[in-house]
Amino acid sequence: MLSNNVKEQDLNPWPGLTLACVRILHLYTKVFGQDLQQIARKNCNKCKCVREGHEVVVEHGARSRLGLANNHDGLDARSLGYAFVPAGLTSARQVDQYYSTLPTHEVPKLGSKGEIARLQRIAKQLPKQDLALSACKFIEESVKSSFQDFISARNEIALDIGIAKPAPPNSVCDGCNRSIITQQVSVVAPRMGKLIWHPACFRCTTCDDLLVDLAYCVYEDKIYCERHYAELLKPRCEGCDEVS
Numbered sequence: 001m002l003s004n005n006v007k008e009q010d011l012n013p014w015p016g017l018t019l020a021c022v023r024i025l026h027l028y029t030k031v032f033g034q035d036l037q038q039i040a041r042k043n044c045n046k047c048k049c050v051r052e053g054h055e056v057v058v059e060h061g062a063r064s065r066l067g068l069a070n071n072h073d074g075l076d077a078r079s080l081g082y083a084f085v086p087a088g089l090t091s092a093r094q095v096d097q098y099y100s101t102l103p104t105h106e107v108p109k110l111g112s113k114g115e116i117a118r119l120q121r122i123a124k125q126l127p128k129q130d131l132a133l134s135a136c137k138f139i140e141e142s143v144k145s146s147f148q149d150f151i152s153a154r155n156e157i158a159l160d161i162g163i164a165k166p167a168p169p170n171s172v173c174d175g176c177n178r179s180i181i182t183q184q185v186s187v188v189a190p191r192m193g194k195l196i197w198h199p200a201c202f203r204c205t206t207c208d209d210l211l212v213d214l215a216y217c218v219y220e221d222k223i224y225c226e227r228h229y230a231e232l233l234k235p236r237c238e239g240c241d242e243v244s
């Protein structure tokens, strides 16, 4: 719950910010304090506007952000104490094994810094304005249809979510090229065929960040976060953070 010294206006520094998840917002405020305003404001190079609504609330993870149906076959992450568990795992033991291979501060345990790091990654790796034309505020009329084509093509051929599974015998990680212990929980990416990764090696080729919620895009047989996939194909404005 909110403590008494946090006023609601402190929690709502940007127009358009909904208080959909006060708990998450509260965690942000605790971690960033007064710096929230400063990290959010940046003027747009192209149109000189001030970026508004740098989003804090990142909904319920990569799947829903990408408009994919919820995976009801999966384990219930929250009941296991995590904000997210990958699809493909079938027991608490596998989940613990999966997370035991990541640095502690990267593990999205409920109420931990790792949970906040995950939310930051969602906002950074999966920019809302990359995902739907309706989320773009500054795009010019003349490039709207090519942007829509980019979205459709990306969703059709590049974007997907990885799955965790025990490694078959003689597996070699595509990230670090070391072998993976047989039956060790690992990551596979359906758009990358038989390739397999250590959970800690499933990273964007450009920024080397862990791919949040295992969301990845493929470009020329390499994996990227959506942000950096988009930037391989389109320039991004440093101010409003939109590609066009």
Ligand SMILES: [Zn+2]
Binding pocket: 044, 045, 046, 047, 048, 049, 050, 138, 239, 240
């Ligand atoms: Zn602008």
Ligand SMILES: [Zn+2]
Binding pocket: 173, 174, 175, 176, 177, 178, 197, 198, 200, 201
């Ligand atoms: Zn590896």
Ligand SMILES: [Zn+2]
Binding pocket: 204, 205, 206, 207, 208, 209, 224, 225, 226, 227, 228
């Ligand atoms: Zn990246």
Ligand SMILES: [Zn+2]
Binding pocket: 044, 045, 046, 047, 138, 237, 238, 239, 240, 241, 242
């Ligand atoms: Zn701009």
